[in-house]
Amino acid sequence: MSDEIRLMKGNEAIAHAAVRYGVDAYFGYPITPQSEIMETLMAEQPWETTGMTVLQAESEVAAINMVYGGAGSGRRVMTSSSSPGISLKQEGISYIAGAELPCLIVNVMRGGPGLGTIQPSQADYFQTVKGGGHGDYRLITLAPASVQEMADFVALGFDLSFKYLTPAMILADGIIGQMMEKVVLPPFRARRSEEEIVQESPWAVRGKPAGRSRNVITSLELDPVAMEVNNLRFQARYRRIEEEETRYETFMGEDADYLLIAFGSSARICRKAVELGRAEGLKLGLLRPITLWPFPSEAIAGYAAGVKGMLSVELNAGQMVEDVRLAVEGRVRVRHFGRLGGMVFTPDEILSAVKTKFELKV
């Protein structure tokens, strides 16, 4: 057995991956079901090894604004929370998007609305991919479906965020956060040096040398003409991300009569439902969006002609299903199946839902 194969929770994997990626600072505030992220970081004491800062802020609002400040100085900074805490961060996320700064935000979703439950949910889909905060911005959204992806998406999230200078989110849920699986952690890499930051992130506020004008980090632009130019720049960037960074995977989709569409933990449960369905002769397939924004609309549209129906399976009352419908433009029947408020469907329930929603006599 390789030393690098570990058994750990998804939350713990995020913390270890952050230290190994060379993250400069984590700012957070505890909330179930993601508290192990900060607990693991505190236990690892990376300030003794890589020099990474780990700080429990006085609130979620403070934490996201610390991220804003850290990102403005060119540092790799992150925060994490769960649904109610993520709501509190929305103003800060909009500001960071408006100021064109990179950072990583982790949401380990729980049942809402309000304080809700601490059990798994995917009801923050709308909040994440349709805005959340105010203004015309988009959030690169990665949906991990395994503990391994919790670890891997830390690097992916930061890489994309720095490439496009816009915030990225890992949108997980209580299942992926709390379950333990095998994981291979990435190798250690060094935090960026002062020189590397100045060279690779020339926009960062690191003190003004002679011979260039001040770097200004702000989302405020009172001149609407200039603010429209800013917005057009953001939109051009978002189109580029849609073209280049859309990610998804399929399972037994080739000959499927009915296509399940699910992300994160729901996709794992759907995979079993596909196996159960196939065992009794029902040709099911699965498409799992890995990026929720950008959404794999084209890939989904590509299945519209070949399948008899699509079922969007989500731990919510029907959110991603709207994007599936937009993708297929009425060419195929699209239905939704979900459980709410922290309840989780079983593979059997999903299989039954396929039969009921498409009136199959099996």
Place this chain on the structure above:
Amino acid sequence: MTHELIIAGFGGQGVLSMGKILAYSGLTEGKEVSWMPSYGPEQRGGTANVTVILSDDSISSPILNTYDIAIILNQPSMDKFRPRIKPGGILLYDGYGIRNLSPRPDVRCFRIDAMDAAAEMQNDKVFNMLILGGLLRVSPIVKLENVLLGLKKSLPERHHKLLPMNEAAIRRGMEIVREVV
């Protein structure tokens, strides 16, 4: 080969840590493993359960509706999970916690009086290790030597002095489990 287990009882009985030791043992044997707790506001006295899957192939759903093996440590868990054991599966329960055991002829049923045995060993805390021993006897899904390795991995080093006592409890559990016909 895939083994799908549910371990269910009261919080404080060591349900989650028993599942963790099984998961570590599977890891030691190079298997794919998943450990999914019913996390919640539940503490000592509340209900707690964990789904553990050990497999030679990659694991799809960490959430299941039916199980190959159910390890049941209190009556509410018996009522909830007994109907969800696959035909041909295994039910292992602690004699102390269960009052009503309605029969399921399609399932092999084993009783272990681990609460009593823990009292005899004058150590409540080895309760879950007695159960684990019982499981290894009736269904050796992982090798004892790997369980001992798994135990070592899942226990913080400061508790390693407790390893011999845990091993003794596992071996005692293997002795006292018996089939209910």
